[in-house]
Amino acid sequence: MGRDNRGRGGCCGCLTSCLVGSVGFLFLTALLCAGLSLWVTVNQPEAPSASFVPSQSLANNFESKIRNAARSTDRTGTFQLSVTEAEVASWLNLNVPAVNDAGLPLEDLQVRFADGLATVYAGWDVAGATTLASEFSLAFLVTPAGQLEIDLRRADVGGVVLPEGWLADLEAEMQRILEQELAKITPNYRVQRVEVAGGRLTISGTVGR
Numbered sequence: 676m677g678r679d680n681r682g683r684g685g686c687c688g689c690l691t692s693c694l695v696g697s698v699g700f701l702f703l704t705a706l707l708c709a710g711l712s713l714w715v716t717v718n719q720p721e722a723p724s725a726s727f728v729p730s731q732s733l734a735n736n737f738e739s740k741i742r743n744a745a746r747s748t749d750r751t752g753t754f755q756l757s758v759t760e761a762e763v764a765s766w767l768n769l770n771v772p773a774v775n776d777a778g779l780p781l782e783d784l785q786v787r788f789a790d791g792l793a794t795v796y797a798g799w800d801v802a803g804a805t806t807l808a809s810e811f812s813l814a815f816l817v818t819p820a821g822q823l824e825i826d827l828r829r830a831d832v833g834g835v836v837l838p839e840g841w842l843a844d845l846e847a848e849m850q851r852i853l854e855q856e857l858a859k860i861t862p863n864y865r866v867q868r869v870e871v872a873g874g875r876l877t878i879s880g881t882v883g884r
Contacts, residue, residue, distance in 0.1 A: 719807065719808040719809075719833050720809060720810035720831050720834070721796075721808070722785045722796040723787055723796065724785060727764065727785050729764065729765040729768035729769055730761065732765075733765035734765040734766040734769045736758075737758055737762040738766070740756055740757070742859075744756045745861060748861045752882050753879070753880070753881050754864070754879065754880060754882075755879040756878045756879075757876070759788075759874055759875055760785075760874045760875070763786045767784045768782075779845070781797040781798065781799060782798045782800060783797060784797045788872065789871070789872060789873070789874070790871075791871050792813065792814055792828070792871060793814070794810060794812050795811045795813070796808070796809070796810050799833070808833060809830070809831060809833065810829075810830075810831045811827065811829070811830050811831075812829040812830075813827045813846075813849065814826045814828060814871075815869045817868075820865075821865030821866050821880065821881075822865075822866065823853065823854075823857060823864075823869065824850065825846055825850045825853055827842045827845055827846040827849065830842055863882055864880055864881075864882065865880050865881050865882070866878060866879070867881065
């Protein structure tokens with residue numbers, strides 16, 4: 676009888692240990708998740724303005740400037756496109772479906788042009804479950820052939836800086852959007868100069884022959 680009691684006690688002790696271990700594991704997991712959530716909340720990027728509202732008028736200005744640059748190529752064989760942060764941000768927000776179709780699940784976009792870099796701030800939609808504040812820093816490079824290329828320098832999603840090896844796909848999608856808009860000016864453009872400063876992006880060039 677004593678052996679049976681000890682056996683049952685051993686089983687109960689084992690079961691109790693398993694339960695305590697499971698509860699401890701779940702508690703630790705919850706604690707880690709809470710800690711990660713707090714870390715993301717504290718470390719995620721902040722957009723330049725908490726009150727920015729996209730403007731249809733400014734988005735129209737962006738489109739109008741592209742049309743004017745296209746007309747300039749017909750008359751003079753040259754073009755200059757100069758757009759502001761608010762114009763680009765408004766256009767991006769009001770064309771979110773096109774941006775999303777390019778593989779970038781972004782919303783509430785803002786743009787900053789300063790010191791040779793364009794910085795895009797946005798919410799990154801994670802499978803519709805949550806939105807992570809994100810920041811993308813990029814430069815515009817002119818190739819020897821006069822093509823404009825995006826060089827994505829840094830991507831911070833929810834406070835996590837993405838490894839360099841992950842940037843290629845993002846860069847390719849951004850490049851596709853850029854080329855799509857430049858093609859509206861002229862399919863055979865040759866960029867001569869790019870300036871990113873003082874809240875403005877200016878691109879000038881000629882029509883290739």
